[in-house]
Amino acid sequence: GAVVSQHPSRVICKSGTSVKIECRSLDFQATTMFWYRQFPKQSLMLMATSNEGSKATYEQGVEKDKFLINHASLTLSTLTVTSAHPEDSSFYICSARDTDKNIQYFGAGTRLSVL
Amino acid sequence: AQTVTQSQPEMSVQEAETVTLSCTYDTSESDYYLFWYKQPPSRQMILVIRQEAYKQQNATENRFSVNFQKAAKSFSLKISDSQLGDAAMYFCAYRPTGANSKLTFGKGITLSVRP
Numbered sequence: 196g197a198v199v200s201q202h203p204s205r206v207i208c209k210s211g212t213s214v215k216i217e218c219r220s221l222d223f224q225a226t227t228m229f230w231y232r233q234f235p236k237q238s239l240m241l242m243a244t245s246n247e248g249s250k251a252t253y254e255q256g257v258e259k260d261k262f263l264i265n266h267a268s269l270t271l272s273t274l275t276v277t278s279a280h281p282e283d284s285s286f287y288i289c290s291a292r293d294t295d296k297n298i299q300y301f302g303a304g305t306r307l308s309v310l
Numbered sequence: 311a312q313t314v315t316q317s318q319p320e321m322s323v324q325e326a327e328t329v330t331l332s333c334t335y336d337t338s339e340s341d342y343y344l345f346w347y348k349q350p351p352s353r354q355m356i357l358v359i360r361q362e363a364y365k366q367q368n369a370t371e372n373r374f375s376v377n378f379q380k381a382a383k384s385f386s387l388k389i390s391d392s393q394l395g396d397a398a399m400y401f402c403a404y405r406p407t408g409a410n411s412k413l414t415f416g417k418g419i420t421l422s423v424r425p
Contacts, residue, residue: 227409227410229412236399237417237418238401238415238417241412241413244410246410286353290355298360299357299405300357301356303354304353304354
C-alpha cells in the first residue's frame, strides 16, 4: 500500500540549533502534505498545510518563521524547526494526501528533544 | 466549524469479544468523508476504515465495520473478535470534500485488550 516516509525518527539537539525533518510520499504524488504536532496522550494538532510549489498555510498560533515548511516537489516536504528551544520538544508527524484515492497517509513521526 | 467528539477516553475489551467505539461530529456539509485511524504504541497512524457520506452502505474492512448514521451525525467503529494487537489509541476524523480540505480529529480513545 501507499507509504509515507518520515526521517529522522528521533533527534536530540542543543537549544538554538535548527532541525530539519523530511517527509516523502513513496508510492504516489502528493500535491498536499500536512504537518502535525502531538503531545502525549493527545490528539494531533495541525500546524500547517503544505502545497507543492507554493507557500504553506499555517494554522493560527503557529509561528511560520519558527517552523519553516518547504514543499519543493510532489513527493517531498520538509519542516525545519529554527532556533529550537526546549518548549519545541514534541512529536511531529507528517501526512500526505493521495488525491486519487482521497486518503491521507501518515509518516511514522519524529520525536524531537531539545536540550 | 466542524467538530468531532469522542466522549469516551478509555475502553477495555476481552480478547475475542466485540467492542464499539463511538464518535459524533457536527457539520453543515452534505458531502464529506469520515475516517477511523489507529495509533499503536509505535505512534504510527494507520488508516483503519473510511466512509463517504454519500454512500448509505456502512464500510467494512475485515474485523472492522462502522455504523454510519448520517442524520444523527454518528460514526461508530465496531471491532469484532478483538485481538491483542488491536490495543491502541483510536481517532475518529472528519474531512469535507475539496482539494485543500483538512482533517478534523477527535480527542481519541485508548483501547486496551485483556488476554
